[in-house]
Amino acid sequence: MLRVVVLGAAAGGGVPQWNCGCPVCLSARGDRELQSTQASIAVSTDGDHWFLINASPDLRQQLIATPQLHPRAGHLRHSPIAGVILTNGEIDAVAGLLSMREGSPFTIYAHARVLAILKANSIFNVLSENNVRRQPIAVDRAFEPALGDGSPSGIEVLPFAVSGKGAWYLEGKVHPGGDDGAGDTLGLRVKDKRSGKFFYFIAACAGVGDELKARLAGAPLVFFDGTVWRDDELITAGLGNKTGQGMGHIAMSGDRGAIAALDGLDIGQKVFLHINNSNPALLPASPERELAERAGWQFATDGTEIVL
Numbered sequence: 001m002l003r004v005v006v007l008g009a010a011a012g013g014g015v016p017q018w019n020c021g022c023p024v025c026l027s028a029r030g031d032r033e034l035q036s037t038q039a040s041i042a043v044s045t046d047g048d049h050w051f052l053i054n055a056s057p058d059l060r061q062q063l064i065a066t067p068q069l070h071p072r073a074g075h076l077r078h079s080p081i082a083g084v085i086l087t088n089g090e091i092d093a094v095a096g097l098l099s100m101r102e103g104s105p106f107t108i109y110a111h112a113r114v115l116a117i118l119k120a121n122s123i124f125n126v127l128s129e130n131n132v133r134r135q136p137i138a139v140d141r142a143f144e145p146a147l148g149d150g151s152p153s154g155i156e157v158l159p160f161a162v163s164g165k166g167a168w169y170l171e172g173k174v175h176p177g178g179d180d181g182a183g184d185t186l187g188l189r190v191k192d193k194r195s196g197k198f199f200y201f202i203a204a205c206a207g208v209g210d211e212l213k214a215r216l217a218g219a220p221l222v223f224f225d226g227t228v229w230r231d232d233e234l235i236t237a238g239l240g241n242k243t244g245q246g247m248g249h250i251a252m253s254g255d256r257g258a259i260a261a262l263d264g265l266d267i268g269q270k271v272f273l274h275i276n277n278s279n280p281a282l283l284p285a286s287p288e289r290e291l292a293e294r295a296g297w298q299f300a301t302d303g304t305e306i307v308l
Contacts, residue, residue, distance in 0.1 A: 002155075002192040002308040003044045004199065004221075005069075007052070007062040008037035009300035011227050011276040012092045014058060022239060024282050034282065036302050037062055038092050039203055039274040041223065042069060042081075045154045045192050049147050052084045053188065053201055059096030065303065079104040083145045085137075085157060086110035087186045087203055089117040089167040092274075094124075101126040107133040109145055111159070113177030113184055117167065120176035139183060144193070158189040160215065163206040165248040185248065187212075197308035199223065203274045206248045208261035217265045220308060223300065224262065226272025229253050229279045229288050239278050249274075252281060252292060259295045273300040 008014070015036040016025035028034035037058035044050045050069060056062070063069050071078040083106050086093055094114075100106065108118070108127075115134050118124045137143055142158040164185025166175060177183070187205070191198035199221035205212075216222055227249035234240035244251050251257040252272065262270060272292070275281070281288035281299070289299070 001045060001195060002190070002197045002199070003047060004306045004308070005042045005066060006273065006300045006302060006304040006306075007040040007042055007066060008056050008058055008302055009273045009275060009304075010036035010038050011274045012038060012090070013277060014038050015275075015277045015282065017277045020239070020277055022237060022278055024277050024280065027283060028277075033301075036275070040093075040096065041201065041273075042066065043155065043190055044068070045194070048080060049082045049153065050080050051082055051145055051153070051155065053190075054087055054093040054203065055084050055096030055100065056092055057095040060099040062096075062302070063099075077102075077104065079106070081106055082147050082153065083107040083109055085145065085188065086114050087159075087188060087201070088164070088184060089114040089170075090204070091167070091169070093203075094118065097124065097127060100132075103131065105131050105133075105148060107135050107145065109135045109137050109143070109157070111139070111183035111186060112136045113175070113180075113182075116175075116177035117170070139186070154193050156191040156193050158191070159186045160189070161185070162187045162202055162204070162212065163209070163248075163250075164204050165206065168247070189215075192308070195308075199306075199308060204248055205250055205258075206245055207250055207256070208258065213261070213265060216262065216267060218267070219265075220268040221271070221306065222262070222267050222269070223271050223273050224258055225249055226252055226258070226275040226279065226281070226299070228276055229281050233276075233278050237278055252279070253288070259292060259297065263295060269298060269306070270296055271298045271300050275299065
């Protein structure tokens with residue numbers, strides 16, 4: 001049995017974003033159901049040991065809100081989190097690691113390029129490598145994350161490259177991991193080795209090509225990048241000067257958007273997450289939400305649990 005808990009469904013800044021007065025954020029301040037923390041999920045095969053996929057800046061709040069991730073009763077210090085699997089080096093994905101510095105052991109699994117970013121930034125030294133192992137993962141090479149005692153977890157994770165870009169804060173700077181960009185943006189296939197059940201997690205993706213379509217075809221569950229509705233959304237709303245593509249994210253709509261690209265692939269559940277506060281599809285009564293749902297898409301919300 002593969003259990004997935006959505007810890008957060010929003011893109012950077014969350015919903016509402018602290019300094020934003022856009023229509024979605026204004027609505028969310030008066031409607032708790034629209035509020036969302038930054039994107040991360042937790043995965044388990046036994047309900048006792050969990051692995052996080054990405055560690056958002058909202059991680060502390062997410063752990064408090066998720067009973068499955070609370071310390072075990074009767075233990076002075078305990079965490080059911082055995083590891084954190086990183087799909088990129090963006091602040092959205094790594095900043096929450098700093099909230100896990102209080103001494104519970106776990107393993108960080110990430111591509112060597114992302115591990116190089118952590119190593120180059122001394123603030124992450126609060127996660128002593130004597131207590132928090134850093135395990136490199138490779139593109140197209142499956143691995144089985146281990147439990148705290150070193151025993152196998154029963155989960156197989158296959159990282160694969162998707163179209164994207166490096167972390168924003170490294171633009172125009174020398175990347176600590178070198179010039180080769182492969183590994184900056186990963187998708188994951190997560191599989192229960194015993195049951196064979198699996199799902200895909202792709203929180204950042206700039207485009208969908210034939211190879212990715214073939215990979216996702218027939219999947220029972222896909223979490224997919226839902227950052228913006230339109231590529232020029234931030235610009236036309238007066239919220240920024242970058243397109244979705246410029247940030248490494250495909251739009252939901254349009255002839256080359258995610259809805260069109262993943263149509264007809266016989267995917268069991270298609271779930272958008274990493275949704276930006278600028279995205280009008282966040283509003284349940286919006287025409288954008290209607291179009292997405294008519295195409296078979298669901299919208300992740302904090303606390304949603306899916307069992308495969």
